[in-house]
Amino acid sequence: MNKQLITLALVGLSTMPANAQINGDGYYRIQNAKSGRYMTLCDNHSKGIDYSATQAETGALETRGDKSNIISDPGSVFYIKKISGNEYNIISQGADMHSMTNYYIKIIESSYTKGAYRAYQTSKGYALYLADKGFKDGISYVTTSSDYKEYRDWYITPVSTETDNFIGITPNIESDGKYFASFYTGFAYDLASSGMKAYYISNVDEKSGIAVYKEISGTIPAKTPVYIECSSKDVADNKIKPLADNVAAISGNKLTGVFFSVGNWRSGHYNSVQFDEKTMRTLNVEDGKLVYNTATDLLATTEVCLKPGSNKNEDFANRTTIAHNTNYLSVANGTAASLKLLSEDEYKSTGINDITIDTCNKPANIYNLNGTIVRKNATSTEGLAKGIYLFNGKKIVVK
Known part of the structure; x- marks a missing residue:
């Protein structure tokens, strides 16, 4: 397996605990049983496996303890689909892990923490379990180091609008x-x-x-x-x-x-x-x-x-x-620093074209699109800020 495939597979590992096979295919969040932090996919790259240390680089998976931040983070949501046995396909941030890695991820129930799961993949005979790195502050990341065995258990919670594990903006x-x-x-x-x-x-x-x-x-x-x-x-x-x-x-x-x-x-x-x-x-x-x-x-x-x-x-x-x-x-280089938002109907009703009127023989008030007079008895638009105005019954553009 090449380095890129291993990389993407390990990103998928992060989401593994999410399916929990208890509730079937669906969207889940993953919380470490010991640290309480939630897993979130923050990157789609990895340096692969260090075979001499029998570790995988899985820092693309951050862990965060702030639930208020997690609730609005789509990266904390994983879709897990059971394939067969303890193998699963994982989809997160638009990436289908199997299509990129050509193999599935393994999820098993933990024998150490009730209701928790462990996620792993094997390579060259080694089982690489996902664990929280264990930093003491609010943000850490996932590791496969054997130094963090006590952080290998993960709770799996279905995402639902009917519970406090919802996704909100x-x-x-x-x-x-x-x-x-x-x-x-x-x-x-x-x-x-x-x-x-x-x-x-x-x-x-x-x-x-x-x-x-x-x-x-x-x-x-x-x-x-x-x-x-x-x-x-x-x-x-x-x-x-x-x-x-x-x-x-x-x-x-x-x-x-x-x-x-x-x-x-x-x-x-x-x-x-x-x-x-x-x-x-x-x-x-x-x-x-x-x-x-x-x-x-x-x-x-x-x-x-x-x-x-x-x-x-x-x-x-x-x-x-x-x-x-x-x-x-x-936008193209040279575009105005600020772009006003108009609905499609509002934009069509303006009748805006590329005409620029600098002078006019007939004095008239100039209005902005909100109906406010910006210049009285004007004969020119010279000096006005860039934008759209009503002048002499016409909609004009000042560039």
Whole structure:
């Protein structure tokens, strides 16, 4: 088995305990019986197996003790499908482990902790069990070292909107009394709480500084970057229900999703997307209105490896990155820093074109799209900020 296959297999190992064969195929969370931390997939890479030490590098699997963080983290949710006996296929963050590794993962009941399970795979005659590394603070990662035998037992809990082990959206944006969040996950899902809505960006008018949004009705397909309108700022009011069966992908979505944003010096895992203000816009609020702009307040700060493979301190630095399980909007260099959001109907009704009017012989008031006068008895748009205005009964664009 080559190194890449071993790598992906070990990522799958992390999710193994999730199925627990008690409740059949479905979505689960995995909690270490001793540390209490939850497993979450934070990367899709591994350095493989060190045969001399009979260990596998499984730092792609973080463990976190903060349940409030886990509740909104799709990386903490694993779909486990029984194949036969104690072998399982695992799907997480859009990755089918068997299709990439060509073998399945083994799950057995623990004989040491009631109701817990152990997960392992064998290679060259060695059984490599997953264990929590055992750091004393809130974040650690998974290891196969025999030094952590007491951390090998994992509880498996089905994800359900009817229990406290649900998946919910934690909003981080408020606009016009409503709450929003950028979101991206590898599984299809329904919005399970009333009042929730999901939107994607169907068009970007870079000349006019507009991003056009469209609501998704029904199931949100897997790997669909969206922004969610939440029922409230309380995560318990913003539940989603993961679905095993996918639906057709949405065509024309201009958003790009990001699964991972990790820079972990302990495990050596670095997988992130650096933010570029020239070509990227992310969901934010400006003057109380939703926009896609270049503000970095809601983005992540992640340690990145400037020279992959390097161990020198000077080759690592903190950078602004796209937060995990969120999305960004790609734009052309030179696009306005802030893009106003309009629905498709609003955008069509504006009749926006590429006409730019700088002067006019007939004085008239100039209005913005909210109906507010921005200049009285004007004969020119010169000096106005870039945007769309009403002038002499026409909708115009100031570039």
